[in-house]
Amino acid sequence: MDSNLRIGFIGAGNMAYGIAKGVLQSGDVPPTNVKVSAPSARNFGRFQELGVAVTHSNAELVSSCDLVFVAVKPHLVTTILSEITDCVTRKHIIVSVAAGVTLATLQGLLPFDTVVLRLMPNLPCLVQQGALLFSRGTRARQEDGDLLRSLLQHCGLVEEGPEAWIDIHTGLSGSGVAFVYLFAEALAEGAVKMGMPSALAHSIAAQTVLGAGQLLRDSGKHPAQLRSEVCTPGGTTIFGLHAMEQGGVRAATMTAVETATERARELGRKSAPTATENRK
Structure with a gap:
């Protein structure tokens, strides 16, 4: 360079x-x-x-x-x-x-x-x-x-x-950061509901998101594989996952990415007519 x-x-x-x-x-x-x-x-x-x-x-x-x-x-x-x-x-x-x-x-x-x-x-x-x-x-x-x-x-x-991937990336990762923060907030609030002090719950939630993300990135494994490794038959995790599926977490997350992507595309369409050729 x-x-x-x-x-x-x-x-x-x-x-x-x-x-x-x-x-x-x-x-x-x-x-x-x-x-x-x-x-x-x-x-x-x-x-x-x-x-x-x-x-x-x-x-x-x-x-x-x-x-x-x-x-x-x-x-x-x-x-x-x-x-x-x-x-x-x-x-x-x-x-x-x-x-x-x-x-x-x-x-x-x-x-x-x-x-x-x-x-x-x-x-x-x-x-x-x-x-x-x-x-x-x-x-x-x-x-x-x-x-x-x-x-x-x-x-x-x-x-x-x-370029077609840029707007998708906006929904996945640009906006996706906020989706992760919302999940971390909900994770901590669940612990607070069950009696844990708020500051500790939010600290543990942040570390949980950080650790899970690093393991996902560094292991090279599919998220579903790592998820299955946490679950034991009849254990706490599979019961919790069942509750999340009943709540529509998967569908809501996919829809959030889709909606954010479409909004990025809409912004692009709005900006396009304002461009005027300026050739030197």
């Missing part, structure tokens, strides 16, 4: 911060080569603690960087890209983190030959345990994808796939 690579983040939210932490953790990119822009200074402090420069000017950031993460809410993408388009050159790589905003929309809002990639991370990037999926635009080469993968390797699991 080029040690002179300059990286910018438009947006100073959690996703930008988590990715920035991961990028800097490798040591390949010095903090002096990273810059963040946002209209408010509210979140600048934690970036400055990393040694990262900050600015309120998106145009200034793009002009001084080679690879730019656009880490803003989907409804702001059109405004942001219109603002920076005159600063984008052939040397730039633009990586969008905006849910639902398609590569076609992004490419339509930027100069014709701009290298664009679409990335969907999730909140555990904050602790370098994220699940990230990216897709390349029509003018992004394999080496552009390799560069992005290398930059993100310390953020967690990084995979490349077709």
